Amino acid sequence: MSAYPYRLQILWITLLVLTWLGYCSPWSGERNLLLGAVMVLVTAASLIGITRRARTRRRTTARILTEVNGTLRTLPSGLKRHTPLVITVGDPNAMSGAWGDDIVRITDAAIWVRCDMPVTLMHVADALKRWRNGQGPDAVALLIAADQGNADTLAAAAWKPWRSAIGAASRAVGYTLPACLAVYAQTPWGKGECPWFGTSGSVPLDAHALPDFLTSRLQRYALAASPAEPESRGLRFALLDALVRWSSKALWPLWADGRSPLHVMAFGVTVVPGVPVSGAPFGCFVAQLTGLTGASTKGRASPRYPLPDALLAGMPRQPIRRAWPRALAHAVMALTVFFGAGTVASADQNRTLMKRLADNLARYQAIPSTQDAVRLDALALIKHDRDELEHYANAGVPMRLDFGLYRGSLWVPIVDRVIADYRPPAAPPSMIELNSMSMFNTGSAVLNPGSNRALVGVLEMIKSHPDKRVLIAGHTDSVGSPDANLKLSLARAAAVRDWLIDASGLSATRFAIQGYGDTRPRASNDIEAGRALNRRVEITLIPDCRDDGSDSTKGHPACS
Known part of the structure; x- marks a missing residue:
C-alpha cells in the first residue's frame, strides 16, 4: 500500500465513535443521537472532500504520469526506484531554457519532472510517490536565470507561491522535500560547456559560508586554464564568483525567511554562452563589483541550460515510506x-x-x-x-x-x-374485647380510674392503622329490662369513644358506636360465668365506607 487510506481511516474512526456513543456513552439517548448525526455529517463531508481532491490529483497529473510511463517503458523496471527523482520548478526563463517543450527527462543522474504551476506541485509530488510505491521525490530543483529577469522576477512576492507550494508538497508526501538551488548566467566570453560549481549535503547549507568556500574552488578552475584560454577562463571566474556572491545576498533571503524556510541542501552556479539582458539586477551587480559589462541584445534566442545533475551527488535519497504501517499505527x-x-x-x-x-x-x-x-x-x-x-x-x-x-x-x-429478611407486620386483631366489669361499675356508664391501662393499648392499635375507622360496640347481660340494657350498652360505647378522642386528638368522624344490649350474648345468661362474658365492650377496625366524604354526626352507626 503506497497511498495512505484516508477514507478507510475516517470510516474506522467513525465506526469507533458511533460504537462508543451507542454502547458506552453515559449521556442521554437524545444527546448520543445528536452527536452521532453530527459525526455522520462530518464523515460524509470529509469523504466528499477527499474524493474531490483525488479526482483533482488524477486530472492534474494524468499527463505527467503518462509521459513518465512512456519514457521509462523501454528501461528496466527497477529504474524508477533506484534512480533519483527530482521535480524542477523555477522562473519562466530558466524553465524554458532547460526544458523547452519537454515534461519528463532522464539523465545519467536522475529522472527529472517538470512543474510549471505552484498549485499543481502538491498533486505532482503525491502522484509521483504513489507511482514509485511509497518512495517520494528526492528533491525539488529551483532553476533561476540570474541575468535574464528583472527586479520584479526576483522579488519575494514572486517566489512566495512557490515556497508555499513546496511546503504543501512536503505535507502531502509526509516529509520535508530537500531543495536544490541552481543559478544560471549567460556570458559572451568563452565558448564550450562550463561545469557546475557548488556543494550539496544531507543538512541545510549555510549561505554565509558559501562565497568563501566556492571562491577557492573557482580559483583552482581559473589557474587550471590551458594556454589557449587564460583570458576567457579568468573572465568566467570573475563572473561565477560574482554570481555566487550575488546569490547569497539576493536569492537566499527569498527562501530562508518566513515561518517555514526551505531546506536548501544543494547549491550551484554555472554559465552558458549567451548574451545577458540589460538592466537585470545581476548585471548591475557584476558591473559594480568587477566593472565587466556584456553586450546587450534583447530578443536573441535563449541558450540551452543544462540540468544540475552534478548537484545531486551529495543529497540523500528518500527511503520507501509504506503507508500501511503508519495507517495501522x-x-x-x-x-x-x-x-x-x-x-x-x-x-x-x-x-x-x-x-x-x-x-x-x-x-x-x-x-x-x-x-x-x-x-x-x-x-x-x-x-x-x-x-x-x-x-x-x-x-x-x-x-x-x-x-x-x-x-x-x-x-x-x-x-x-x-x-x-423482609417480614410483613403482624395483622392487627380484628377486634379487642374489653371487660365491662373492670371498666364500669354495675349499672354505670362512667369509666373507672383503672380502665386507662386497657384503653392505652387500644389507642396504639388505632394510631397504627390511620386508614381504618373504629367501631365501638357495647353489650350487657339479660339482667334488667331490654330497653335499659340497650341504653346502658350504647352509653358505655360512647364513654369509651369519648376517652379515645380526648386522649388521641383524632377526629370524631373516625369513630362509630353501637349498643346491642343483651341481644348478642356470647354465653348463657343462666349462670354467672356466662353473664360475665356477655358484659363487654368490643372495639373493631373497619374500612372507611363513606362515599361523600362528609363528616358523620356523633353516634352514626358503623358500616355493616
Whole structure:
C-alpha cells in the first residue's frame, strides 16, 4: 500500500465513535443521537472532500504520469526506484531554457519532472510517490536565470507561491522535500560547456559560508586554464564568483525567511554562452563589483541550460515510506483511544450503579417497621435492582458497564438477603374485647380510674392503622329490662369513644358506636360465668365506607 487510506481511516474512526456513543456513552439517548448525526455529517463531508481532491490529483497529473510511463517503458523496471527523482520548478526563463517543450527527462543522474504551476506541485509530488510505491521525490530543483529577469522576477512576492507550494508538497508526501538551488548566467566570453560549481549535503547549507568556500574552488578552475584560454577562463571566474556572491545576498533571503524556510541542501552556479539582458539586477551587480559589462541584445534566442545533475551527488535519497504501517499505527491509536474513553465511561456508570444500590438499601433500612407501606415502596426499588443484576448475570454485562470494571455480582447476595429478611407486620386483631366489669361499675356508664391501662393499648392499635375507622360496640347481660340494657350498652360505647378522642386528638368522624344490649350474648345468661362474658365492650377496625366524604354526626352507626 503506497497511498495512505484516508477514507478507510475516517470510516474506522467513525465506526469507533458511533460504537462508543451507542454502547458506552453515559449521556442521554437524545444527546448520543445528536452527536452521532453530527459525526455522520462530518464523515460524509470529509469523504466528499477527499474524493474531490483525488479526482483533482488524477486530472492534474494524468499527463505527467503518462509521459513518465512512456519514457521509462523501454528501461528496466527497477529504474524508477533506484534512480533519483527530482521535480524542477523555477522562473519562466530558466524553465524554458532547460526544458523547452519537454515534461519528463532522464539523465545519467536522475529522472527529472517538470512543474510549471505552484498549485499543481502538491498533486505532482503525491502522484509521483504513489507511482514509485511509497518512495517520494528526492528533491525539488529551483532553476533561476540570474541575468535574464528583472527586479520584479526576483522579488519575494514572486517566489512566495512557490515556497508555499513546496511546503504543501512536503505535507502531502509526509516529509520535508530537500531543495536544490541552481543559478544560471549567460556570458559572451568563452565558448564550450562550463561545469557546475557548488556543494550539496544531507543538512541545510549555510549561505554565509558559501562565497568563501566556492571562491577557492573557482580559483583552482581559473589557474587550471590551458594556454589557449587564460583570458576567457579568468573572465568566467570573475563572473561565477560574482554570481555566487550575488546569490547569497539576493536569492537566499527569498527562501530562508518566513515561518517555514526551505531546506536548501544543494547549491550551484554555472554559465552558458549567451548574451545577458540589460538592466537585470545581476548585471548591475557584476558591473559594480568587477566593472565587466556584456553586450546587450534583447530578443536573441535563449541558450540551452543544462540540468544540475552534478548537484545531486551529495543529497540523500528518500527511503520507501509504506503507508500501511503508519495507517495501522493510527488505527491502533484510534482503538486505544476508544478503549480509554470506554473505560472512563464504564468507571463512571459503574460508580453510579453502585451508588444507586447502596442508596436504595440504606433508604430501605432506615424506614421503621411500623411504616410498612413506605417500606414496600423502597423494597420494590431493591427488587428492581435485583432483577437488573440477575439480567446482567444471565444475558451478559453490557459494554457500558464492562471493560473489567463491573462489580454488580458482589451485590447480588446482599440484595437477596435483604429481600429474604423482609417480614410483613403482624395483622392487627380484628377486634379487642374489653371487660365491662373492670371498666364500669354495675349499672354505670362512667369509666373507672383503672380502665386507662386497657384503653392505652387500644389507642396504639388505632394510631397504627390511620386508614381504618373504629367501631365501638357495647353489650350487657339479660339482667334488667331490654330497653335499659340497650341504653346502658350504647352509653358505655360512647364513654369509651369519648376517652379515645380526648386522649388521641383524632377526629370524631373516625369513630362509630353501637349498643346491642343483651341481644348478642356470647354465653348463657343462666349462670354467672356466662353473664360475665356477655358484659363487654368490643372495639373493631373497619374500612372507611363513606362515599361523600362528609363528616358523620356523633353516634352514626358503623358500616355493616
